[in-house]
Each structure stands twice: as structure tokens, then as C-alpha cells.
Amino acid sequence: MEQGRRRFLRSSGGLIGALVAAGFIGIDEVRAEAWNAAAFESKDLDQLIRNLGGSGAKATDAIEIVAPDIAENGAVVPIGVASKVEATEAIAIVVERNPNPLAALFTIPPGTLPALQTRVKMAETCNVVVLIKAAGEFQYAAKEIKVTIGGCGG
Amino acid sequence: MANPMKIRARMIGDIVEVKVLMSHPMETGLRKNEAGEAIPAHFIQTVLATHAERTVLAAQWGQAVSANPFLSFMFKGGQKGDVIRISWTDNKGDSRSDETTIA
Amino acid sequence: MSPYTLARLRRWSAWLILLLSSVTAGENAAEEGGNPTAAPIGQRATDESSQKAVDEIAKYRQMLEEGNPAELTELQGEALWRTASGPQGASLEQCDLGLGPGNLDGAYARLPRYFADTDRVEDAESRLVTCMMQLQGYSREEATRDWYKPNSKIEALTTFVAARSKGHAIEVPATHPREAQMVRIGEEIFWRRSGPLDFACATCHSLDGRRIRLQDLPNFLTAEGAKSSMVTWPAYRVSQSAVWTMERRLIDCVRQMRWPEPDYLSEFLIALQIYLQNKADGAVMQGPGIKR
Numbered sequence: 001m002e003q004g005r006r007r008f009l010r011s012s013g014g015l016i017g018a019l020v021a022a023g024f025i026g027i028d029e030v031r032a033e034a035w036n037a038a039a040f041e042s043k044d045l046d047q048l049i050r051n052l053g054g055s056g057a058k059a060t061d062a063i064e065i066v067a068p069d070i071a072e073n074g075a076v077v078p079i080g081v082a083s084k085v086e087a088t089e090a091i092a093i094v095v096e097r098n099p100n101p102l103a104a105l106f107t108i109p110p111g112t113l114p115a116l117q118t119r120v121k122m123a124e125t126c127n128v129v130v131l132i133k134a135a136g137e138f139q140y141a142a143k144e145i146k147v148t149i150g151g152c153g154g
Numbered sequence: 155m156a157n158p159m160k161i162r163a164r165m166i167g168d169i170v171e172v173k174v175l176m177s178h179p180m181e182t183g184l185r186k187n188e189a190g191e192a193i194p195a196h197f198i199q200t201v202l203a204t205h206a207e208r209t210v211l212a213a214q215w216g217q218a219v220s221a222n223p224f225l226s227f228m229f230k231g232g233q234k235g236d237v238i239r240i241s242w243t244d245n246k247g248d249s250r251s252d253e254t255t256i257a
Numbered sequence: 258m259s260p261y262t263l264a265r266l267r268r269w270s271a272w273l274i275l276l277l278s279s280v281t282a283g284e285n286a287a288e289e290g291g292n293p294t295a296a297p298i299g300q301r302a303t304d305e306s307s308q309k310a311v312d313e314i315a316k317y318r319q320m321l322e323e324g325n326p327a328e329l330t331e332l333q334g335e336a337l338w339r340t341a342s343g344p345q346g347a348s349l350e351q352c353d354l355g356l357g358p359g360n361l362d363g364a365y366a367r368l369p370r371y372f373a374d375t376d377r378v379e380d381a382e383s384r385l386v387t388c389m390m391q392l393q394g395y396s397r398e399e400a401t402r403d404w405y406k407p408n409s410k411i412e413a414l415t416t417f418v419a420a421r422s423k424g425h426a427i428e429v430p431a432t433h434p435r436e437a438q439m440v441r442i443g444e445e446i447f448w449r450r451s452g453p454l455d456f457a458c459a460t461c462h463s464l465d466g467r468r469i470r471l472q473d474l475p476n477f478l479t480a481e482g483a484k485s486s487m488v489t490w491p492a493y494r495v496s497q498s499a500v501w502t503m504e505r506r507l508i509d510c511v512r513q514m515r516w517p518e519p520d521y522l523s524e525f526l527i528a529l530q531i532y533l534q535n536k537a538d539g540a541v542m543q544g545p546g547i548k549r
Contacts (some may be wrong), residue, residue, distance in 0.1 A: 033198045033212050035245075040216040057187075068317035070310060074470065074548035076220040076495035078320035095218055099184070103218035112210050113169065117226040119321075121182070121218045148471050160328055177329045179498065223497040224324035 033107065040102050042136040045094060045102045045129060045140075048102055052092070052131075054138040060085065063130050063141035066117075074147040081116055087113035090133040096142075097126035123149050156244075163238045170232040170256055172203065174225045174240050198223065198242045200236040205232050205239075230257055244253040315473055318548075327416055327493040327545035330408075330500045334417025339412055343393030343459050352388035354381065354418065361444040365422035368541050371433040378439045380530050382504050383522040401521055405508075406506055407499035412491075415502045416545050419491050423544030427487065429534040436531060439524075443532025446525065447477070456514040458529075482531055484540035492546035500545060 045124035049057055066080030081091055091106045091114060103120040114132070122128070127142040157177035164171055176198065183195025195217055203211040210229040232238070234256050241251040338349045354364035355372070369380040375387055384405075391401040394413040431440045450457045458477070461467065465482075467474040476482035491502045501509075504526050508518050519525040 004156045014445075033200055033202075033214055035214050040214070066320075068313050068320060070313040070317060070471070072314055073496045073499070074315050076316070078224075078319065080200060097217070098218050100216055100218065103216055105214040107209075107212040110208055111208075112227065112229040116211075117224070119220040121220055123177050150366075155328065158332070160332070173324060175324050175326060175329060177326070220495070222326035222329065224326075226324070 003106065003142035017052070036105065037072055039105065040100055042100070042102060044101065045096070045131075047132070048092070048094065049122050049138055052090075052105075052133070052138070054133070057131060057138035057139045060139040060141060063139065064134060065128065065130055065141055065143040067143055067145055069144075070146045070148060071122060072148060074117045074124070076129075077145060077147070078117065078119050079128060079129050079130075080115075083130075083134070085132055085134045085139060088132050088134045091116065093118070093120060094120050094129040094131055094132040095126065096129060098123050101129075156248050156250040159240060159242075159250065159252045161238065161240055161252055162250065163232075163254055163256040165232075165234055165256060166228075169228050170205075170236075170238070171229055171236055172222075172226065172240075174203075176223045176242060176250075178221065178223060178224070178242075178244065180217065180219055180221040180223065185218075196224050196244060196246055197246045201225070201242045203227070203238065205229070205236060208256050210238075265475070273483055310321040310471055321495070321547045325493055325545065325547040326490070326498075327420075327500045327547065330413050330416040330493070331420045331545065332417075333412035334415070334420075337414050338417055343389065343395045343399075345392065345394035347392045347394075349385070349388050349392060349414070351392055352385070354384050354388075361421040363422050363425035363428075365419045366427045369429065369436070369439070369527050369534065371409075371435045372391060378433075378435050378527055378531060380503065380527050381414055381418055382411060382502055383527065385411065385418065386522060405505055406522060407497065412500050412502060416491055417501045419542070420544050421543045425542050427484075427537050427542060428541050429531060429538050431531060431535045438516045438526045439531045440535050442524070443528035443530070446529055447532060452514055452516040454515050456516070458510070458514075460514075475532060477536060480536055480539075483536035487533055487537035488540045488543045489546035489548070494548055495549055 036051065038051040039048060042051050045057070049055070062084040064080075064084070066081040066082070067078060071077040079093055081093065083091060089108055091108060092102060093104045095103050095138060096099045098121070104118060110112050120128070122145060125144070125146045127144050129139060129140055129142045131140045157176060160175040162173045169233065177197055181193050181196040181200065183192065187193055187195045197217045198215050198219065201211070201213040201215065202209060204223050208231075210232075211227050213225075215223070236256045237253050238256060239251060239253040243249040277489045337350075341348050351358040353372075353374075354361065355367050355370050356362075356364045365381050368384065369378050370541075371378050372384070372387075377383070379387065386397065386400045389395045390397060401411070403409055429436075431437050447458045447462075450460070461469070461474045462477040462482070465476045465479070467476075477486070488508060491498045491500050492506075504521060507526050507529055508521075512518055
């Protein structure tokens with residue numbers, strides 16, 4: 001029973017996502033988001049934006065990325081995000097050179113600040129792109145983070 | 155049931171700051187064990203944070219979120235003594251739910 | 258020394274220098290021509306770009322400090338401490354870590370130390386194993402099985418015990434004659450050159466301001482160097498997704514020197530630990546750290 005429902009939710013993730021994006025289902029009504037497999041399997045930013053229901057993204061400096069320039073180890077890279085764009089409803093953290101660039105996708109309900117912190121894996125030195133959705137439009141900012149090979153334990 | 159997470163929630167002015175530490179291997183499916191076999195992907199896919207029956211954060215994660223994930227976020231509308239609940243489910247169908255009171 | 262041995266030494270030294278001198282500027286040990294008695298190896302972190310790198314690494318480390326997965330390991334360790342287990346069906350709550358049965362606060366900061374009941378100088382890990390054997394009835398093999406694997410009982414218990422010394426000053430005066438003897442042995446090991454690379458701990462850890470790639474090498478000859486390092490162990494290693502105990506860390510140092518790895522809980526490891534802890538005497542334990 002549970003398995004069947006989970007399978008249904010997984011496969012209809014795209015549909016629910018689209019309905020939410022179109023405003024047909026409110027955030028509060030979605031108890032648990034279905035996993036957007038297409039988005040997580042996107043191989044580049046353009047494909048990802050399309051899989052999130054967009055057609056393009058504008059660069060902006062209204063997204064603040066708080067992260068070190070150098071990560072001592074690519075397994076854990078701390079990323080802080082703060083969007084100053086009004087009505088930010090979703091934030092995505094994208095690691096450009098990862099096998100699957102989309103690392104995390106957050107839905108920001110009204111009342112929640114469009115600011116958060118998490119940690120992602122980076123396969124190699126590259127841009128970390130923070131993509132946001134506000135008022136139906138996608139915007140982004142990027143920051144290059146260098147991933148080093150350490151010398152020894154520390 | 156999976157290992158418990160550590161949740162801290164406190165008031166900063168009228169904002170609730172939540173910090174969560176989850177216990178999860180977040181296997182990418184790309185690593186190999188000593189025998190050379192690929193370790194299957196095992197990672198948290200959805201996260202839900204609720205307060206007073208309302209979702210305050212929803213997230214979808216991929217394998218690239220680090221092992222033993224850390225998450226920090228902020229929302230308005232909560233106050234000291236309220237309960238915050240964080241739940242996650244992973245790609246194997248395992249799940250975990252924990253709560254804390256706002257300090 | 259035969260010409261063959263000298264040639265082999267030169268080849269090893271050249272390879273080693275190439276490996277370690279991957280950052281430009283600073284002293285070039287290659288100019289020494291592979292002389293086995295050349296100055297200690299390591300790049301001096303003095304130029305501007307190196308300083309910026311050092312600052313960014315500091316920022317990386319600082320951002321990781323809150324939300325340390327070691328906190329979860331600590332909770333697991335506490336559960337193991339309090340849960341009845343083993344053939345004798347007892348918990349570890351009566352374990353004597355040096356301050357009397359069950360007294361945890363500050364115990365880790367006072368280890369290694371001499372224990373009369375085992376007539377040995379013991380560190381936290383060997384003491385935990387002693388308790389698992391004496392109180393819970395496990396054999397040594399059972400207690401130490403897979404200790405080095407992520408999420409092991411030893412990892413969790415050591416993290417828990419160490420966390421209970423957070424805020425306590427390291428107190429390892431090594432006044433007991435057996436403790437003093439172990440410190441001398443540890444010092445001997447520290448300076449002993451061995452293995453195919455002819456390395457000693459001192460090769461990397463006896464000068465200020467040195468690093469290998471982006472890892473600063475603490476100078477363990479100084480109290481400052483020893484203190485800055487010892488107060489951060491055990492630590493969650495992000496590259497391993499696990500908390501590494503002090504013995505685990507030391508075994509890996511030894512491995513990196515291409516020496517044969519010492520046995521778990523061996524005198525070798527306890528001697529090195531007490532030598533370092535004695536040097537770090539007085540520094541305040543910061544609780545389980547988080548590192549690359």
C-alpha cells in the first residue's frame with residue numbers, strides 16, 4: 001500500500017511540480033514533495049531550468065552566496081545562500097561540474113526567509129550556481145569554489 | 155528506524171532559526187567498496203519542516219548533499235515553546251522524523 | 258654506503274621532493290641533491306598567495322564548526338556507555354577512566370596515564386577496551402573487532418568520552434615513573450628515522466610555519482604546536498565521513514611515512530600519545546573537532 005503510493009508520488013512528481021508551479025496547488029497542501037527525478041538527472045543548467053518549468057535565467061547580484069573560495073575537501077563544502085529578490089519561492093543549489101549538477105532544491109513558503117545553509121559535495125573545482133525562482137521567473141548567481149587535494153591528515 | 159537527528163531551534167528577534175544535523179551516509183552510488191563493487195546509492199530525497207501544521211520548508215535532495223547533512227534555515231511566525239518537526243525520506247523508502255521545541 | 262644504496266636513496270628523495278614541493282616559491286629541497294640528511298621537508302607559507310589560501314582554508318574550517326556530525330556520534334557513544342551489553346550484561350557506567358568508576362568529566366583530558374589494575378600506561382581507547390573486557394566480559398578480539406570502520410562502537414564511545422572533557426585543560430604531567438618512561442619512548446619514536454623514505458615524525462613536525470600543500474604542519478617540539486593540535490582530537494574527518502580517534506589518526510600518520518602500521522592499542526601508539534599530550538599540557542580541550 002505505502003510502496004504503491006510512494007511509487008505513484010515519485011512518478012507523478014513532475015505533474016505535482018507543474019501544478020504547484022502553475023499555482024493550482026498551494027505549498028501548504030503538499031505534505032511531502034515528490035522527488036523531481038528529471039531535475040536531478042539534468043546534465044546542465046539549461047536542461048535543469050527547463051525541468052523546473054522555466055525557459056531561461058537572468059544573472060543577478062541580488063543573490064548572496066556565502067562560501068569559502070577554497071574547500072579543503074570536496075566531500076563537504078559549506079554553502080550559505082541569501083536571496084534579496086522579492087517573493088523568492090524556490091532556491092536550487094547547483095554544482096556545475098558534478099555528474100548530476102542539481103544538489104538541492106528548496107521550496108520557500110511565505111513566512112520563511114529565502115536564506116539557508118547546507119553542505120554539498122563537489123567533484124572538482126567549478127562554479128556553484130544558486131538558482132532562485134521568484135514571481136515565476138528564474139534568476140541566478142555563481143561563485144567559483146576551488147577544491148583541493150590535501151597534503152595529509154590534519 | 156534510522157538514527158536520530160539533532161535539531162536546534164531558537165528565537166532571534168521574531169525569527170526562528172533552525173539548525174539540523176541528520177545522520178545519513180548519503181551514498182552517491184559512484185563509490186566502490188574494497189571488492190571493487192559499486193556501493194548502491196542511498197540518500198535522503200525529501201525533507202519537510204513543519205510548524206503548527208504548516209510547512210515551513212520543503213526540500214528535495216540529490217546524492218550531492220554531503221554525508222550526515224547539515225541544514226540551517228529561518229522562518230517567521232513561531233515563538234518560544236512551539237514545536238518544530240523535521241522529517242526526511244530516502245531513496246530506499248527509509249524515513250525519520252524528529253522534533254524539538256523552540257528555545 | 259654502497260653506490261647502489263646511495264642511488265636508491267637519491268631516487269626516493271627526488272620522488273619525495275617532487276611530491277611535496279607542489280607549491281611554488283620557498284625553499285627548494287631538491288637543491289640539496291637528495292642528501293638523506295637534508296633539512297626537514299615542507300613548504301614555508303610566507304608569500305601572499307599562500308597567505309590568502311591559508312585564510313580561505315580557515316574560513317572553510319570555521320564554516321564547518323557548527324553542525325559537526327561528531328555530535329551525533331557522541332549521542333551514539335552515550336547510548337553505548339549506558340546500555341547493558343556483553344556476556345556479563347553490564348553497561349560501562351562503572352568504567353574507571355582514571356578519575357574513579359563512572360567519572361567522565363575531564364577524564365579524557367588526563368589520559369594517557371598509568372593504571373595500577375592493568376599495570377600499564379593506558380590511553381582512552383585502551384581503557385575503554387579494558388572496561389569492555391572487565392565489566393562486560395568481551396574478549397579483546399570482540400571488543401576491538403572492526404574498531405576502525407566508520408560508526409564502530411570504539412569510535413562512538415571515544416567520541417562520547419572525549420566530549421566530556423570539553424572545556425577541561427589537558428593534564429598529563431607524566432610524573433609517575435612509568436608515564437615518564439613512556440614519554441621518553443614517545444620522544445625516541447618522534448625522532449627515529451625509519452622506513453623506505455627515511456622519515457621520522459620530526460621530518461615534518463619539528464619546524465614552524467611549514468605545510469604540505471594546504472595542510473599546516475604543527476611543530477610538535479613547541480608547546481604551542483602540540484596544544485593547537487591535541488585539543489581538536491578526536492575529530493570528524495569529512496573525507497572519511499567518520500570520527501577518527503587519536504590512535505586512528507596516528508596510525509594514518511605512520512602509514513603516510515610508509516612505516517609498517519602499529520597494532521591497535523600498542524605501546525607504540527600510547528607512547529606517542531603521551532609524549533604529545535605531555536607537550537600539550539595545560540591546553541583546553543575543545544571537544545570533538547571537524548576536519549578534512
